[in-house]
Amino acid sequence: MIHNMMRIPDLSDEQFVGAVCGLRPCRRGGLRIETERLGSKTIVHHYGHGGCGVTLSFGSAQLAADLVDGIAKPNQTIGVLGAGIVGLTTARELLNRGYRVRLYADKVSTQTTSAIAAALWLPVGIDHGDTPGQVALMNDALVRSKRVFDGLDPETYGIQDLDMYEPMSSSTDEFVFQKGTIEPPRAIEAFPFATNAVPGRVFTSKFIHNNQFLRVIHDEVLALGGEIVERKIESSNELGELDETVLVNCLALGSKQVFGDDRVYPARGVIVHMKAQDLGYGVHDGYRYMFPRKDALILGGCFQEERWDEVPDQAMIDEILDHHRRFFA
Numbered sequence: 001m002i003h004n005m006m007r008i009p010d011l012s013d014e015q016f017v018g019a020v021c022g023l024r025p026c027r028r029g030g031l032r033i034e035t036e037r038l039g040s041k042t043i044v045h046h047y048g049h050g051g052c053g054v055t056l057s058f059g060s061a062q063l064a065a066d067l068v069d070g071i072a073k074p075n076q077t078i079g080v081l082g083a084g085i086v087g088l089t090t091a092r093e094l095l096n097r098g099y100r101v102r103l104y105a106d107k108v109s110t111q112t113t114s115a116i117a118a119a120l121w122l123p124v125g126i127d128h129g130d131t132p133g134q135v136a137l138m139n140d141a142l143v144r145s146k147r148v149f150d151g152l153d154p155e156t157y158g159i160q161d162l163d164m165y166e167p168m169s170s171s172t173d174e175f176v177f178q179k180g181t182i183e184p185p186r187a188i189e190a191f192p193f194a195t196n197a198v199p200g201r202v203f204t205s206k207f208i209h210n211n212q213f214l215r216v217i218h219d220e221v222l223a224l225g226g227e228i229v230e231r232k233i234e235s236s237n238e239l240g241e242l243d244e245t246v247l248v249n250c251l252a253l254g255s256k257q258v259f260g261d262d263r264v265y266p267a268r269g270v271i272v273h274m275k276a277q278d279l280g281y282g283v284h285d286g287y288r289y290m291f292p293r294k295d296a297l298i299l300g301g302c303f304q305e306e307r308w309d310e311v312p313d314q315a316m317i318d319e320i321l322d323h324h325r326r327f328f329a
Contacts, residue, residue, distance in 0.1 A: 006193035009277055009290065009297060011325050017273040017296060019312040020116045023266035025252030026050040026305070030129035030138055032261070033063050035071065041239050042071050044248045047255050049086055050267065051125020051303075054117065054208055056138075057089040059145030063137070064248055065093045072246045074098055079244035081233055081258075083108060087250035088217045094248075095224035102244065106232035108218070118271055118291050118298040119208035120164065120282070121149060123176055125267065125303065139179055146181040149206055158212030158294070164284045165191055165202050172284065177203070193281070194328070207282065209294050233258055268307035270316045272299040288323050299324050 027048030036043045046064040049056050068078060076099055080091050083105035091101045123142055129135040154160060166172060166185065177184045185203035222228070233239070236258055239247060249255060256264035269287070274297040283290040291298040299320050 006281060007277075007279055008193050008328050009274070009279060009324075011274065011299075011321065011328065015274040015277075015297070016321075017275055019270060019272045019317045021268065021270050021310045021312040022116050023253060023268055023308065023310060024051045024125055024303070025053070026125075026127065026265050026267045027261070028127055028263040028265070029131075030127040030134045031056070031060060031141065032255075032263075033060060033067065033137060033141075035067055036259075038236060039240055040245060041242075042246050043239075043259075044068055044071075044246070045255070045259070046086060046090060046248055046250050047252050048264070049126060049252070051117075051269070052123055053085045053252075054119040054210065054213070055121050055123055056126075056141045056145050057085050058093070058148035059141035059143065060086070061089040061093040062144050063141055064090055065097055068094060068099070068246060068248065069097070072099065075100065076246065077102060077244050079104060079242050079247040080250055081105075081247060082250035082252060082254065083218075083228060084250065084252060085214060085217070086252065087248075088214070088221055090248050090250055091221045091226050092217060092224065095221065095226055101221070101226045103221070103226060103228045104231045104233060104242070105228065106230065108228065108230075116271060117210055118289065118293070118300055119210040119213070120162075120284070120289070120291060121146070121206040121208065122172070122182070122284075123179070124172060125287075128175075142179050142181055157216050158209035159206050160209075161204055162207040162291075163202050163204050163281045165193075165200055165281060166284050167198065167200050170286045170288075172203075207291060207293075211293070211295055236260075265306055266308055268304040268309070269301045270312045270320065271301055272317055272320050273297070274299060283324075283327065285323075285327070288320070288327075290324060 031048045032045045044067045080103045185201040277297045279292040287301045287303045289300045
């Protein structure tokens with residue numbers, strides 16, 4: 001039995017940097033990728049990613065772009081609503097297919113929920129669908145997305161293969177590993193960073209250093225000729241003022257207000273930032289997780305449904321810190 005082979009994180013008060021809060025854009029029934037006609041506009045809906053925006057981004061963008069191919073002309077200008085990771089990857093895909101793209105967003109990518117997310121490539125925090133068709137759509141997006149991620153240069157995009165350790169008491173659902181995108185976990189007798197012999201398991205997945213990843217995708221969109229217009233869309237009535245006849249809706253939570261989708265709801269998450277520590281591994285314990293991002297050690301978290309407030313509360317910060325300190329005690 002091997003102990004103390006890996007560095008234990010320093011979670012003392014001196015390492016605390018701050019906390020952020022974001023709202024996962026969830027949708028009951030899962031992803032919505034379909035077309036809708038509104039007046040003179042054809043809308044391609046592309047939202048409902050929950051906590052899987054980065055994980056699904058490239059794959060669902062391909063599916064949305066496939067719908068655009070069926071209704072748009074070559075070189076046509078397509079409007080994309082929203083500039084989080086889903087909006088950016090959609091714009092990137094459309095630009096690579098030869099379309100012109102104009103994004104409308106009230107926040108640039110570095111100000112969105114995508115920017116603060118702790119992005120492990122793992123399909124959790126999302127409704128996988130309640131019909132065979134919805135489940136198939138989700139699985140198709142996952143396989144497509146993983147294929148793109150596998151082809152990206154890790155150094156350029158800020159992607160690394162990271163071993164994730166889980167306690168057996170709160171392991172990720174087995175169906176996550178049944179899509180052929182992540183190798184199944186391996187059982188271990190004890191964690192290699194703890195002094196007690198608690199059994200667990202470990203799996204390897206891609207960790208995305210989201211601040212770098214978003215910046216690169218944002219710059220790619222601009223380099224390919226994409227245009228970003230600062231504009232907040234608050235009602236479907238405003239869509240008639242836009243020049244484009246084909247719009248891809250990547251408004252995430254905004255789809256509830258703008259398009260009246262009552263299936264959309266927020267799942268609030270709080271993330272604690274500690275000073276950066278190069279650990280070489282992560283811990284995944286449901287919505288309690290630890291990821292060593294380049295700019296900070298990320299501690300999460302929570303999944304509070306129907307909570308719209310985005311201010312991190314001290315009680316949740318303390319609860320997250322206490323959990324991880326107990327885990328590594």
